[in-house]
Amino acid sequence: xxxxxxxxxxxxxxxxxxxxxxxxxxxxxxxxxxxxxxxxxxxxxxxxxxxxxxxxxxxxxxxxxxxxxxxxxxxxxxxxxxxxxxxxxxxxxxxxxxxxxxxxxxxxxxxxxxxxxxxxxxxxxxxxxxxxxxxxxxxxxxxxxxxxxxxxxxxxxxxxxxxxxxxxxxxxxxxxxxxxxxxxxxxxxxxxxxxxxxxxxxxxxxxxxxxxxxxxxxxxxxxxxxxxxxxxxxxxxxxxxxxxxxxxxxxxxxxxxxxxxxxxxxxxxxxxxxxxxxxxxxxxxxxxxxxxxxxxxxxxxxxxxxxxxxxxxxxxxxxxxxxxxxxxxxxxxxxxxxxxxxxxxxxxxxxxxxxxxxxxxxxxxxxxxxxxxxxxxxxxxxxxxxxxxxxxxxxxxxxxxxxxxxxxxxxxx
Numbered sequence: 001x002x003x004x005x006x007x008x009x010x011x012x013x014x015x016x017x018x019x020x021x022x023x024x025x026x027x028x029x030x031x032x033x034x035x036x037x038x039x040x041x042x043x044x045x046x047x048x049x050x051x052x053x054x055x056x057x058x059x060x061x062x063x064x065x066x067x068x069x070x071x072x073x074x075x076x077x078x079x080x081x082x083x084x085x086x087x088x089x090x091x092x093x094x095x096x097x098x099x100x101x102x103x104x105x106x107x108x109x110x111x112x113x114x115x116x117x118x119x120x121x122x123x124x125x126x127x128x129x130x131x132x133x134x135x136x137x138x139x140x141x142x143x144x145x146x147x148x149x150x151x152x153x154x155x156x157x158x159x160x161x162x163x164x165x166x167x168x169x170x171x172x173x174x175x176x177x178x179x180x181x182x183x184x185x186x187x188x189x190x191x192x193x194x195x196x197x198x199x200x201x202x203x204x205x206x207x208x209x210x211x212x213x214x215x216x217x218x219x220x221x222x223x224x225x226x227x228x229x230x231x232x233x234x235x236x237x238x239x240x241x242x243x244x245x246x247x248x249x250x251x252x253x254x255x256x257x258x259x260x261x262x263x264x265x266x267x268x269x270x271x272x273x274x275x276x277x278x279x280x281x282x283x284x285x286x287x288x289x290x291x292x293x294x295x296x297x298x299x300x301x302x303x304x305x306x307x308x309x310x311x312x313x314x315x316x317x318x319x320x321x322x323x324x325x326x327x328x329x330x331x332x333x334x335x336x337x338x339x340x341x342x343x344x345x346x347x348x349x350x351x352x353x354x355x356x357x358x359x360x361x362x363x364x365x366x367x368x369x370x371x372x373x374x375x376x377x378x379x380x381x382x383x384x385x386x387x388x389x390x391x392x393x394x395x396x397x398x399x400x401x402x403x404x405x406x407x408x409x410x411x412x413x
Contacts (some may be wrong), residue, residue: 001395001401002154002393007151011118014037014040014149014150015093016095017036017037017281018036018090019037019082019094019176020084021084021176023180028059028186029059029083029176029177030176030182031083032142032409034082034176038055038174038176041153042238050063050172051064051065051066052064057174058171058186060173060175062172062188062192063171064169065156065169067169068072069166069167071409073169074200075193075195075305076171076405077173078167078171078172078173078362078401079108079172079173079175079198079201079372080145080148080174081148081175081201082174082175082360083177083183085382085383087179087383088140089138090142092133092139093139093141095141097132099131100129100130101127103116103124105119106358108125108134108135109138112138113413114137116386118135121380123380123387127392130391131392132389132391133391134386135386135388141387142387143379143380145178145201147377147389150202150375151397151398151401152172152200152401158398159405161245161400165406168409170405171197173192178361185365186294187361188326196336197369198340198372198373199374200401201361201375201377202374203377203378203380204352204378204380204393206344206351206352207352207374207376208353208374208375208376209355209360209375210328210337210373210374210376211325212287212323212327212362212374212394213285213287213323213356214287214289214321215283216283216284216292216319216320216321216322217282218320219279219280220243220246220279220317221279221316222240222273222277222279223315226276233287236382239273239277242315243273246306255267255268264287265284266283266284266295267282267284269283283322284319287325287327289324289328296389299319303315321332323367326360326363326366332374336371338355339404340373341353346403346407347400349396368370375397375400377397378397
């Protein structure tokens with residue numbers, strides 16, 4: 001269907017462009033360098049023959065593949081993001097190609113003895129005999145989500161070159177800043193004008209997801225009083241000790257490192273403190289809406305308890321919701337998940353339907369009126385030096401996109 005060399009070259013042309021986003025920026029896109037790939041993508045979409053190719057002032061890209069059937073078919077969409085995570089550098093990505101993977105350790109970087117090992121990353125074992133694209137151990141790869149972009153563009157190119165495959169109108173969208181939670185913030189759902197869409201932003205082959213965390217962020221501020229330590233008895237209030245009380249008041253086993261599946265958590269990801277003031281930054285996650293609300297209430301209850309002990313307004317919490325579980329919006333239109341599942345099964349791909357332990361553009365888009373399940377893009381170990389993607393998984397993802405388009409047109413003929 002698609003040659004390995006063609007999809008590999010396209011993918012590498014994207015990942016070698018640095019598009020790291022910046023959570024501390026208030027612009028969209030959050031980094032100027034995201035424009036470099038965005039403009040490259042716009043030109044490529046035009047070159048392969050898509051119509052209505054546009055890029056707005058915030059670098060949101062949209063394009064159309066017109067229907068090639070005479071009957072009415074719902075317009076569907078495919079969406080990916082072109083930024084990479086600020087968790088690890090995306091500058092000077094130097095992809096390594098491992099042909100016919102033998103199932104053994106892969107030496108990513110000889111100088112620093114950085115090894116990608118199946119003993120630690122067991123998923124590698126399912127790709128023996130395949131072609132892997134890895135990092136050189138000094139950067140992330142960017143398969144999240146440049147693999148998705150590669151797959152969408154390659155699928156559109158394939159459909160254009162094979163008009164015998166019947167499909168309705170297909171819209172594609174590429175977004176900036178997904179990795180910092182803003183990928184859908186300025187997405188124009190009305191302009192996109194699709195009945196539903198799929199994000200190509202999952203991990204291993206077969207993933208099909210329509211559930212994600214409900215998410216909130218909490219900033220806890222603890223006030224203290226600084227007094228010369230030699231004369232501090234009965235006067236000094238050390239905010240860092242009260243912060244320790246706060247941390248210890250939350251369930252110790254309800255943290256990311258102790259939870260899996262649909263289990264939620266409190267995650268302390270940043271602290272800063274002196275005697276006078278300490279700040280704790282948490283994220284709160286749960287798939288279940290009732291439990292999610294209970295977690296926020298737990299934070300508030302701990303604040304109240306500590307203030308009774310140490311004095312009013314010693315501890316304050318600012319809690320802000322970030323996104324919600326898209327299951328609520330997808331379940332009423334479950335046929336869109338069924339179509340993706342049928343497409344995978346017809347291609348001998350075993351669907352892995354499971355909740356996302358994270359967020360996705362699809363969550364926010366679903367609540368903006370565009371139901372949007374998530375499909376595998378093929379990569380593993382995102383956001384770090386051990387990231388890799390099997391080329392065969394990207395080719396399969398292309399086939400899934402094509403098959404979804406075909407099934408949607410057939411079901412509505």
